[in-house]
Amino acid sequence: VPHHRLQIDQPVSVGLCTITGEEAHHAARVKRVAVGESVEVLDGRGGVGRGSVSALHKDRAGWTVDVTVESASVAERPLPALEVCSAIPKGAKLSEVIDGLAQVGAAAWRPLEAARSVREHWRPEKLECVAAEASKQCGRAWRMEIGTAITFGEASNGAEVIVADASGECFNGTGDAARLLVGPEGGWTGEELEQARAAGTRICRFGVHTMRIETAAIVAAGIIMNRPR
Amino acid sequence: VPHHRLQIDQPVSVGLCTITGEEAHHAARVKRVAVGESVEVLDGRGGVGRGSVSALHKDRAGWTVDVTVESASVAERPLPALEVCSAIPKGAKLSEVIDGLAQVGAAAWRPLEAARSVREHWRPEKLECVAAEASKQCGRAWRMEIGTAITFGEASNGAEVIVADASGECFNGTGDAARLLVGPEGGWTGEELEQARAAGTRICRFGVHTMRIETAAIVAAGIIMNRPR
Secondary structure: OOOEEEEOOOOOOOEEEEEOHHHHHHHHHHOOOOOOOEEEEEOOEOEEEEEEEEEEEEEOOEEEEEEEEEEEEEOOOOOOOOEEEEOOOOOOHHHHHHHHHHHHOOOEEEEEEOOOOOOOOOOHHHHHHHHHHHHHHHOOOEOOEEOOOEEHHHHOOOOOEEEEEEEEEEOOOOOOOOEEEEOOOOOOOHHHHHHHHHOOOEEEEOOOOOOOHHHHHHHHHHHHHOOOO | OOOEEEEOOOOOOOEEEEEOHHHHHHHHHHOOOOOOOEEEEEOOEOEEEEEEEEEEEEEOOEEEEEEEEEEEEEOOOOOOOOEEEEOOOOOOHHHHHHHHHHHHOOOEEEEEEOOOOOOOOOOHHHHHHHHHHHHHHHOOOEOOEEOOOEEHHHHOOOOOEEEEEEEEEEOOOOOOOOEEEEOOOOOOOHHHHHHHHHOOOEEEEOOOOOOOHHHHHHHHHHHHHOOOO
């Protein structure tokens, strides 16, 4: 059984680590960690600490969980550092995108404003929670960033950009990839694709069928992160 | 805007195609297709027909939708013909697996009985509906099969089998792949991995982090279906 993982705000280091707030509450009441139990602490910046719970305490300010970190290490950042810019899918599907991208190792997600994007309300704080929860579950040492909105024009301009589209070549794992663009349900407009082609941006397909935003974003990012190097 | 797609039971051929039952009801009442509207019909065996609705009719037996098919073609079957055998995730996540696998182009899914598999109730008919719905949405011409349960011992024996596990080599796209095994939340047991290694079965990892069953199955299948050939 894998250890419980706790997210901390301060950089991981050997010694006493005091956790308060929501994370301490969650550890004490939902995960029900016990004194003496082995846990892992993650700072979201590569730091991974292993140790055990040395004290649990509740007062009027809430729960405090003390962890004695016995060993600390720094995990390598997964490469490429991939920024995924996608149109926002409807309803609860956006959380699915963030959850899946965190698991496949994307570095960041940003909402993409394409011509056919639907205006959907989204809360960065909620997505950061989803990313943090997924990161703890899959042992991810580097936080996934939730970035600000970017237009197709800005996002598609660059040497290491890949636009996902059925009209493109099959992605073959060559070349550097730093940003992946995934379009809205209605697809890119002809103008957008022309603009990307004119700028020399790579257009790649990542499967035989048209995928929905959430599947396309997660699968294409997984393929890019897993390319042979 | 893409055309509505309708699933039919008989092989696609040019001429009149009469659709009844649940599919006709769905087309008439949910998709609200109209007489004269362009539609695509799919028989799930590679047949793709293009035509238009020539009549809509309702009687005591329910809805009938007549489509006049003007052109018919046979789509190539996506290769490799990949059978994904996965442990059953909890709750609604199984539908997510089937939906995603249909989109990435897997040929079949079967429930895998591994040592740490949790017994979950599943209904093949429901999963076939999920696969059919996803197939229509993504324009998939070949039905995804929902197969019978298979044990790890049976499933891991074969030349073109890949066992997904963090301990394996990074999947590099070489070799034939006909079956992918994805383990339960608790992972494979040491005995299972030893058994697979002893049989010469490939063990591959498909990402930098441990993924949940549903993400692992969809992303690994997507990576295999997208390998350079």
